[in-house]
Amino acid sequence: MTVSVVLFTSDLRLHDHPALRAAVEAADEVVPLFVRDPAVDRAGFASPNRLAFLADCLTDLDSGLRERGGRLVVRGGDTVTEVCGVARRTGADEVHMAVGHSAFAHTREARLRRALAADGRRLRTHDAVTTVVPPGDIVPQGSDHYAVFTPYFRRWSGEPLRTPLAAPRKVRVPNGLRSEGPPTRASVPGVSEGLATGGETVGRRRLGAWLSRHADAYGTGHDDLGGDATSRLSPYLHFGAVSATEAVHRARSRGGQGAEAFVRQLCWRDFHHQVLAARPETATEDYRSRADHWRRGEEAEADLRAWREGRTGYPVVDAAMRQLAHEGWMHNRGRLLAASFLTKTLYIDWREGARHFLDLLVDGDIANNQLNWQWAAGTGTDTRPHRVLNPVLQGKRYDPDGAYVRRWVPELAELPGARIHEPWRLKGQDRAAYDYPEPVVDLADGLARFRHARGRD
Ligand SMILES: Cc1cc2nc3c(=O)[nH]c(=O)nc-3n(C[C@H](O)[C@H](O)[C@H](O)COP(=O)(O)OP(=O)(O)OC[C@H]3O[C@@H](n4cnc5c(N)ncnc54)[C@H](O)[C@@H]3O)c2cc1C
Numbered sequence: 001m002t003v004s005v006v007l008f009t010s011d012l013r014l015h016d017h018p019a020l021r022a023a024v025e026a027a028d029e030v031v032p033l034f035v036r037d038p039a040v041d042r043a044g045f046a047s048p049n050r051l052a053f054l055a056d057c058l059t060d061l062d063s064g065l066r067e068r069g070g071r072l073v074v075r076g077g078d079t080v081t082e083v084c085g086v087a088r089r090t091g092a093d094e095v096h097m098a099v100g101h102s103a104f105a106h107t108r109e110a111r112l113r114r115a116l117a118a119d120g121r122r123l124r125t126h127d128a129v130t131t132v133v134p135p136g137d138i139v140p141q142g143s144d145h146y147a148v149f150t151p152y153f154r155r156w157s158g159e160p161l162r163t164p165l166a167a168p169r170k171v172r173v174p175n176g177l178r179s180e181g182p183p184t185r186a187s188v189p190g191v192s193e194g195l196a197t198g199g200e201t202v203g204r205r206r207l208g209a210w211l212s213r214h215a216d217a218y219g220t221g222h223d224d225l226g227g228d229a230t231s232r233l234s235p236y237l238h239f240g241a242v243s244a245t246e247a248v249h250r251a252r253s254r255g256g257q258g259a260e261a262f263v264r265q266l267c268w269r270d271f272h273h274q275v276l277a278a279r280p281e282t283a284t285e286d287y288r289s290r291a292d293h294w295r296r297g298e299e300a301e302a303d304l305r306a307w308r309e310g311r312t313g314y315p316v317v318d319a320a321m322r323q324l325a326h327e328g329w330m331h332n333r334g335r336l337l338a339a340s341f342l343t344k345t346l347y348i349d350w351r352e353g354a355r356h357f358l359d360l361l362v363d364g365d366i367a368n369n370q371l372n373w374q375w376a377a378g379t380g381t382d383t384r385p386h387r388v389l390n391p392v393l394q395g396k397r398y399d400p401d402g403a404y405v406r407r408w409v410p411e412l413a414e415l416p417g418a419r420i421h422e423p424w425r426l427k428g429q430d431r432a433a434y435d436y437p438e439p440v441v442d443l444a445d446g447l448a449r450f451r452h453a454r455g456r457d
Contacts, residue, residue, distance in 0.1 A: 002026070004030055007095055023094070024171060031174060039078065048188050050364060051188045055182065059199065070171030080112050102367070131270045157263075161245055164246040192325065196362065207250065211251060220258075222332070224399075225334060304342075310325065312440045337394050347450050351373075392422060412434060
């Protein structure tokens, strides 16, 4: 009897899984393994919302494997020790896993490869499991990555894609292997009340339903905050419960402007992954330094607190921050507004904002979070790094009837139409009727401070 191990990391699915497929084809029996490694938590990747979503994903993966005659083996401990232990115990020659793109993933992979080799076993890594096009596969002349999205998108769009793989029909797991079983969401404290349910089953259902019912409206509606018309697939993609490659295939075969716009967004995901893979230090350091001396001290701390709590006095920014706290997710336009407001209008370090987002976002990941923050702060790949989004104009444009603000800032709900975006215009008793803070900063002052800091006044 030959045995192989497949190590799941951020690829928690059965459909379109090249590493699982290779493991099933390579041996009579397979150990589908997930290791709950405390090093992952220590590295800051774990948060209550992501741990709860992970628990759903693992439970669903286990059920899917059981329907196919197998089960998921869950172990707690150091990944390398646990994988080597399982491989030794079962006599597995090969371990299969997806290539990861963060510095953490590279180190883990290198350690595992060495430890397995010392035992006479082999690590086989599989590309294009988490991204559609692997980082480094397409590069411009003279560089190891694309720094501008549009030419990257052009190249990316012409790349041949592998055909999505079906889920295996049968998975035979060796008997007698110890497993802690998947964790439960109920065991995770501090989870956002409105957090989505995780897992491949829910993710695939969402992908199918969204493509058939909502994709057409996406081209024009993706920025409409109140319309909430985006796919909300980001957490499923982040945990690999849905394959990005399969999502691109299905969107392309559906066709239409909305589906094309959706594919373009999926390309942004790959774009940030290839930047991070080439420049792992950009998780914490400026991709392009603007010689910023970010505000610090008590006043800046108070502004940061108001921003985190959704009490800046700018309704659309506050709505976005409260959505984040309640759902562990935020609309993309809200993320852009909240990030521009923090880094440019308040001139506070993007790392502060990125940290708060990572604490709460269920889809929070190093590539997309840190590099989108840098994009918004003008230290990343934005070709217009000094633009500042005005939260009032943006609110009126992307939430024209105030539906989004009304949903998340209920104390302003009675303000009609777009007037909800400027509560400070109310006078006297009318203003006093609303228990809502005054703006933490005057927009013109914030803009002048930012321009001055960037030497553009
Ligand atoms: C400051 C800031 C922080 C962000 N942090 C994250 C993060 O930690 N994790 C994350 O997945 N996305 C992040 N994004 C990108 C984007 O906001 C989310 O991916 C998107 O809002 C998720 O909603 P959706 O699934 O409905 O997206 P849709 O509009 O339906 O798009 C489909 C998919 O495309 C990808 N995508 C869309 N926009 C982007 C983008 N700008 N960058 C990278 N991928 C994108 C996502 O995987 C998304 O699920 C961030 C954006 C900003 C401005």
